[in-house]
Amino acid sequence: MRAADWDERYAEAQQWSSAPNALVAELLEEVPPGDAVDLAAGEGRHALWLAGRGWRVTAVDFSAVGLDRGRRQPGAGAVTWVTADVLTWTTTPASLDLVLVAYLHLPVEDGAAVLTRAVSWLRPGGRLLVLGHDLANIADGVGGPQEPAILHSVDRLAPVAELLDVDRLEQVRRETPAGTALDTLLWGRRRALDEGAGGNVPP
Numbered sequence: 001m002r003a004a005d006w007d008e009r010y011a012e013a014q015q016w017s018s019a020p021n022a023l024v025a026e027l028l029e030e031v032p033p034g035d036a037v038d039l040a041a042g043e044g045r046h047a048l049w050l051a052g053r054g055w056r057v058t059a060v061d062f063s064a065v066g067l068d069r070g071r072r073q074p075g076a077g078a079v080t081w082v083t084a085d086v087l088t089w090t091t092t093p094a095s096l097d098l099v100l101v102a103y104l105h106l107p108v109e110d111g112a113a114v115l116t117r118a119v120s121w122l123r124p125g126g127r128l129l130v131l132g133h134d135l136a137n138i139a140d141g142v143g144g145p146q147e148p149a150i151l152h153s154v155d156r157l158a159p160v161a162e163l164l165d166v167d168r169l170e171q172v173r174r175e176t177p178a179g180t181a182l183d184t185l186l187w188g189r190r191r192a193l194d195e196g197a198g199g200n201v202p203p
């Protein structure tokens with residue numbers, strides 16, 4: 001979907017609850033605050049939640065309408081809102097403690113390029129959290145995009161996982177009012193800069 005399509009969706013109605021995804025909240029609850037980017041932040045539910053916990057957060061999305069919804073929420077002044085395409089947006093290498101990428105669905109090669117760049121923005125020990133609809137969700141789950149080419153899977157995220165010390169790379173279940181949805185989770189930390197593949201991420 002293009003930015004204009006997302007703008008149209010956000011203009012019609014709020015797309016997601018203002019609460020963070022439960023697994024995102026569970027994983028990040030105990031992580032001490034630092035510098036974070038919420039990539040494809042949409043209406044900013046995660047950026048706002050992180051800012052409320054003391055994180056310095058930049059929320060990036062190409063939908064100006066989605067970001068405007070976030071900007072109108074309480075606490076929005078603590079978030080830096082950036083309208084940009086994640087395919088080209090970048091920030092200073094090794095400057096972040098967290099990159100969160102929730103439900104961003106791109107063609108596999110584009111997605112891998114974006115996530116590889118995201119790893120390069122992390123400080124050693126900084127965390128990458130990727131969560132999105134799993135390929136198997138089409139046949140065995142509910143909701144979510146139905147185009148196989150843009151969905152996640154453990155295999156598809158494996159090349160990015162190789163750049164990290166991985167805590168979790170797996171298919172996870174998410175209970176919804178319509179039934180069980182299947183997501184893919186990648187949760188890992190950037191290695192020390194002189195340690196293996198994670199130290200050699202291109203800028």
Ligand SMILES: C[S@@+](CC[C@H](N)C(=O)[O-])C[C@H]1O[C@@H](n2cnc3c(N)ncnc32)[C@H](O)[C@@H]1O
Nearest residue numbers: 006016040041042061062063084085086102103
């Ligand atoms: C399903 S929403 C998820 C929003 C948010 N991460 C959340 O979990 O609430 C996907 C978001 O990805 C954004 N997006 C898709 N492709 C993008 C791109 N190339 N550059 C920037 N944002 C993009 C859309 O505008 C939309 O806000």
